[in-house]
Amino acid sequence: MLTLVIGGGGAGTRAHAERLVTACPAPWAYIATAQAYDDEMRERIALHRSRRGEGWTTIDAPLDLIGAIEALPDGRPVLIDCLTLWLANHMLAEHDIEAECQGLADVLSRPRGPWFVVSNEVGQGIVPDNALARRFRDAAGRLNQQVAAVADTVLMMVAGLPLKVK
Known part of the structure; x- marks a missing residue:
């Protein structure tokens, strides 16, 4: 079972996905796909890690998300957080x-357990003023569509509330 939890920044996607996984x-x-490029991001990552209690195994996969997913044992509930950071990492690495x-959509189309994927909806704002930001917005939109197409359930988070889309 694959569930995509999508929403804008600060909408509660990660927290809701964590609740779903721990059920x-x-x-x-x-x-985790984040990379700590600065002190603020290091603090953010440390805070997220500290909120997770016993029972969690953290796997850092800023680039090799496919390999990390494929290495999971069958039946293991997993939270992948988040696709937009993973995409940004790949864009920066060119x-x-x-x-x-x-490749990611192909792997996600064959879940071997309850898998929950977090992503950001970045296409509901203004058109970005530079080419890189527009390229990212468009790539994120295409990635979200690919994952939504193979997901069993898609939840859109709005102000901390989940809305079932699929």
Whole structure:
């Protein structure tokens, strides 16, 4: 079972996904895609880690998300947080975005347990004023569509409230 939890920044996507995962029997896997490029991000990552209690195994996968997913044992509940950070990491590394996203969507189309994926909806605001930001917005939109297409359930978070889309 694959569930996509999507929403804008600060909408409660991660917190809701954590609640969904912990409703499953432990142990749980948390695949984190963030990279700490500065002190603020290091603090943010440390805070997120400190909120998770016993039963969680954290796997850092800023680039090799596919490999991290494939290495999971069958049946393990997993939270993948988040696709937009993973996408940004690949864009900054100048990887083949289409190939990476297609590979990820293929792996996610075959869940081997309850999998919960967090992503940001970045296309509901103004058109970005620079080419890189527009490229990111468009790539994130395509990735979200690919994952939503293979997901069993899609939840849109608005002001901390989940709305079932699919």
